[in-house]
Amino acid sequence: MNNNYDKIAGHYDTLSRLVFFKSQVNAQINQLQHIPENSSVLIVGGGTGWILEELAKIYTGGLKIVYVEISAKMTVLSQKRNYKDNQIEFMDVGIEDFKTDVLFDVILTPFLFDNFAEQRAAKVFGQLNEYLxxxxxxFLVDFSLNKINGNWWKWLLLKSMYNFFKLMGIVEADKLIDMVPYFFKADYLIVEERLYYGGFIKATIFRK
Structure with a gap:
């Protein structure tokens, strides 16, 4: 079980929108305006690559993007996107196997850490911290079990999601890891934080 979404790559966006409508999309789109022009950007777990087209709406060129996605089928879908004149390097590997000497201006981890058990989440955080x-x-976008608008339905929905992905043999995690303490321990500051879908989805921008 290696957090690989090949089995549902062609249906992932549809499934996501059936459950969350456009909340997962909006949580990511609304952060993009904070990316400076001509930035070097690392995207980890970008899925089907629709985010590349959203970036191209803001900057038609000048971005240097490294796109790390473990699912080969997701990567193929991403390569077909219209990212205009931005420079994209696609890396079909798990983030733990990705190595680089490049330091990035921006890192995007959309719904990445909810896949990992705590030990692996801590390791990946430390790795990415070195690359920023x-x-x-x-830009951290993930699920959140805060107490806004009640916790019971969030816990129930999250449990159902994990059970589904376990049944499909996709993810290793069975509970949500709160990553915010890792950022604070590494002296990051919060630039912006927004909640979506009744507070179940949280989008936070941290500055190192």
Whole structure:
């Protein structure tokens, strides 16, 4: 079980929108305006690549993007996107196997850490922290079990999601890891935080 979504790559966006409508999309789109022009950007777990087209709506060129996605089928879908004149390097590997000497201005991890058990989540955080420049921005979008609008339905929905993905043999995690303490321990500051879908989805921009 290696957090690989090949089995549902062709249906992932549809399934996501059936459950969350456009909340998962909006949580990511609304962060993109904070990306400076001509940035070097690392996207980890970008899925089908629709985010590349949204970035191209803001900047038709000038971005240097490294796109790390473990699912080969997701990567193929991403390569077909219209990202205009932005420079994209597609890496079909798990993030743990991705190595680089490049320091990035921006890191995007959309719904990445909810796939990992805590030990692996901590390891991946430490790895990505090394790849981000000082004063760089880290866009974290993930599920959140906060107490806004009640916790019971969020817990129930999250449990159902994990059970489904376990049944499909897709993810290793069976509970949600709160990543915010890792950022605070590494001296990140919150630039912006927004909640979506009744507070179940949280989008946070951190500055290193």
């Amino acid at each position: 420049k000082k004063d760089g921005l880290w």
